[in-house]
Amino acid sequence: MDKASRSPAMTDVARLAGVSHQTVSRVLNDHPNVKEQTRIRVRAAIAELGYRPNRAARALVTGRSQLIGVVARNSTLYGPASMLTEFEQAAADAGFAVSVGSVRELDRSSISAVVDRHLDQRVAGLVVIANVASAAEALAEIPGDVPVVFIDGDPASGRPLVTVDQVAGARAATRHLLDAGHETVWHVSGPTDWFDSAGRIQGWKQTLLEAGAEVPPLLSADWSAAEGYRTGQMLARMPEVTAIFTANDHLALGILRALHERGRRVPHDVSIVGFDDVPEAAYFIPPLTTVRQAFGDVARAALSLLLGQMRDDAGTAHQIVVPPQLIVRESVSRPA
Amino acid sequence: MDKASRSPAMTDVARLAGVSHQTVSRVLNDHPNVKEQTRIRVRAAIAELGYRPNRAARALVTGRSQLIGVVARNSTLYGPASMLTEFEQAAADAGFAVSVGSVRELDRSSISAVVDRHLDQRVAGLVVIANVASAAEALAEIPGDVPVVFIDGDPASGRPLVTVDQVAGARAATRHLLDAGHETVWHVSGPTDWFDSAGRIQGWKQTLLEAGAEVPPLLSADWSAAEGYRTGQMLARMPEVTAIFTANDHLALGILRALHERGRRVPHDVSIVGFDDVPEAAYFIPPLTTVRQAFGDVARAALSLLLGQMRDDAGTAHQIVVPPQLIVRESVSRPA
DNA sequence: CGCAGAAATGTTATCGATAACATCCGCTTT
DNA sequence: AAAGCGGATGTTATCGATAACATTTCTGCG
Numbered sequence: 245m246d247k248a249s250r251s252p253a254m255t256d257v258a259r260l261a262g263v264s265h266q267t268v269s270r271v272l273n274d275h276p277n278v279k280e281q282t283r284i285r286v287r288a289a290i291a292e293l294g295y296r297p298n299r300a301a302r303a304l305v306t307g308r309s310q311l312i313g314v315v316a317r318n319s320t321l322y323g324p325a326s327m328l329t330e331f332e333q334a335a336a337d338a339g340f341a342v343s344v345g346s347v348r349e350l351d352r353s354s355i356s357a358v359v360d361r362h363l364d365q366r367v368a369g370l371v372v373i374a375n376v377a378s379a380a381e382a383l384a385e386i387p388g389d390v391p392v393v394f395i396d397g398d399p400a401s402g403r404p405l406v407t408v409d410q411v412a413g414a415r416a417a418t419r420h421l422l423d424a425g426h427e428t429v430w431h432v433s434g435p436t437d438w439f440d441s442a443g444r445i446q447g448w449k450q451t452l453l454e455a456g457a458e459v460p461p462l463l464s465a466d467w468s469a470a471e472g473y474r475t476g477q478m479l480a481r482m483p484e485v486t487a488i489f490t491a492n493d494h495l496a497l498g499i500l501r502a503l504h505e506r507g508r509r510v511p512h513d514v515s516i517v518g519f520d521d522v523p524e525a526a527y528f529i530p531p532l533t534t535v536r537q538a539f540g541d542v543a544r545a546a547l548s549l550l551l552g553q554m555r556d557d558a559g560t561a562h563q564i565v566v567p568p569q570l571i572v573r574e575s576v577s578r579p580a
Numbered sequence: 581m582d583k584a585s586r587s588p589a590m591t592d593v594a595r596l597a598g599v600s601h602q603t604v605s606r607v608l609n610d611h612p613n614v615k616e617q618t619r620i621r622v623r624a625a626i627a628e629l630g631y632r633p634n635r636a637a638r639a640l641v642t643g644r645s646q647l648i649g650v651v652a653r654n655s656t657l658y659g660p661a662s663m664l665t666e667f668e669q670a671a672a673d674a675g676f677a678v679s680v681g682s683v684r685e686l687d688r689s690s691i692s693a694v695v696d697r698h699l700d701q702r703v704a705g706l707v708v709i710a711n712v713a714s715a716a717e718a719l720a721e722i723p724g725d726v727p728v729v730f731i732d733g734d735p736a737s738g739r740p741l742v743t744v745d746q747v748a749g750a751r752a753a754t755r756h757l758l759d760a761g762h763e764t765v766w767h768v769s770g771p772t773d774w775f776d777s778a779g780r781i782q783g784w785k786q787t788l789l790e791a792g793a794e795v796p797p798l799l800s801a802d803w804s805a806a807e808g809y810r811t812g813q814m815l816a817r818m819p820e821v822t823a824i825f826t827a828n829d830h831l832a833l834g835i836l837r838a839l840h841e842r843g844r845r846v847p848h849d850v851s852i853v854g855f856d857d858v859p860e861a862a863y864f865i866p867p868l869t870t871v872r873q874a875f876g877d878v879a880r881a882a883l884s885l886l887l888g889q890m891r892d893d894a895g896t897a898h899q900i901v902v903p904p905q906l907i908v909r910e911s912v913s914r915p916a
Numbered sequence: 917c918g919c920a921g922a923a924a925t926g927t928t929a930t931c932g933a934t935a936a937c938a939t940c941c942g943c944t945t946t
Numbered sequence: 947a948a949a950g951c952g953g954a955t956g957t958t959a960t961c962g963a964t965a966a967c968a969t970t971t972c973t974g975c976g
Binding site: 267301306 | 957
Binding site: 600601602603606607612613614615618637639640641642643 | 923924925926930931
């Protein structure tokens, strides 16, 4: 009796329940035409044997697995990393496993390599965290028969997409600084090829123009504290700079340090607003006013779009925009 | 000619190359007994058709997939998140996909649920990032026939394990502070049920005892800047505290802020050393001296242990310890 | 030259599920 | 009561690979 040596298959369940394996399959897939009584009998047999369907076999015959592939840039940046774990959690709750395919760069060849790997695994769907514009062309290659949802991609593509409203977040941040009485607001952006950056730049600029404020030159950086520091060293020497909106919290951290070194106090001399609300932002010196993105909401929205596509093929290609939230702390005050 | 409608299978390749599908299989798996000439012919056919093997079919017959399951706590903490992306990268380079299974807590039922999901997928191996002691019992349940490697687990378990030498890291940090002339060093630890915390506490205490220094009471916190701040508020009021070693950089950040608020200057009045070397640590005020963990090395080591187990069943259960590195910046000086 | 034995290749069975089709059964309907 | 019908179930084919075994084709050597 070494039945335990190999996990039970569908035929084992069928034998125990006194039905054919096909009936077991029907019970598993909730087919309508099964008598309630046999359904119960089969369920009992499944429970007794501790039977769990073999995903590989199912994937082979259906051509689809219970696996969702995620394509993301290899990154420990707060945003992408949070996005990923939130999505994994949402997918797990829905009974899906998540296969992560990191790429070093979001260029054409890297992306198609990862997509191919995922298609090899017969993923049921793909989620692409496409935060830079250069990804667009490679993504056009993804075959149309596999459900795809984009996070942070190009809204103009017409593909199903979930994104945080970067423009609104930037507007709230800029407006907050203007409302405090600053004549204008400087912006240190992320890399300009990121959609996030573009949206934040746009929101910042729009708000200044609407308020009739002068638009200072745009300062671009990568997302690191290091570049924030370098940029900050420059800004610290400019007395006319009294309000800065940075594209993420780590940039703000670097700027805070540069200002500190030059003896410019925050928020007394310079006000600053970040973006992301990383957990430690409340413990910067001073605590950072910033914009929080609801990554969990984005992840769940992306999953539900994906499931929608998987269910009905003619699913309309929705786009969902999640609003961000301004978190007010102590890094902003009226100008001196 | 709608061959493109369905991706080519092994038989298609075989037909084109004028051999049997089995020969194609042999070429794919690098079996020795294939004539060089046919091997080339088959390779050409594969290339021409753009054939890619169906992982599901292979998994079905072998009972093993090209998928590695990772069990980790759902977390955006720098350490675990870095570990995950590094491992994914290493696995991808070796041709493996990674299925992430996050759990909210590392308790028995969560873990066995995730492990079961992975076993459903017929993962080729499992990597468990088991950073708390409570995980140990649940992990004992993992069946012995699937290769498992632990990252950060209990060395005493005897299971294959890769870990950063936390004790050595803590010793370096503590010693650095003592060498600067401080009479003793206070320690703010992470949660005491984490192996990381335990190792760092041990290294800290050992070093103090060896140096004949007094061992101050242990202060425990979670890993957050928030608790660092709270703890820091207390420490800032104690003039005898001149040197602090914190279990991670975010705790240090919170403490820096608390000290700053109380007017205690770092490093002039208080020296501080963190742990992790998060990318922004160099831009704290002041730049933080800290201990860097080579997550990439850990990930690659874990993968190679796993591959070793997958190849030869009798593989000796190695344990690999990766040394950390003290990064000296400006948050430490001689006591006043 | 022929034969053993190895090397190269082909044939068939198999993994565990779903799909498609076949069958059986019990009712209604006329 | 026979035909017709749909609900419930069973049978067989199938997905695409590998494993095990069968067969053919080379070798080397007496």
